[in-house]
Amino acid sequence: MGKIELKYLMNSLMGIVDQLSSSLDKQSQHISHLWEEIGEKNTLIRSLKYQNKLLKDRVLKNFIKENKDKIAEVELEKRIKEILGESVDH
Secondary structure, three states, X not given: OOHHHHHHHHHHHHHHHHHHHHHHHHHHHHHHHHHXXXXXXXXXXXXXXXXXXXXXXXXXHHHHHHHHHHHHHHHHHHHHHHHHOOOOOO
């Protein structure tokens, strides 16, 4: 190969290297943005899990409270019937 051919080949390879470097830079930036997005979504997931736990706790407390009131109401009706001498089913 002559000097001109080598120079042309070298310029071509340098152009390819520049294109690959540019492509690699774009991919690196894209990957970086994806990791940021993953971090934001993980934060959101943790927040939603925490809110879900709070809501489950609230539902459970309300369920227990509601059932305690019903049990207390049934017990009160039983006592009233006992006082009045009515039949009480056990």
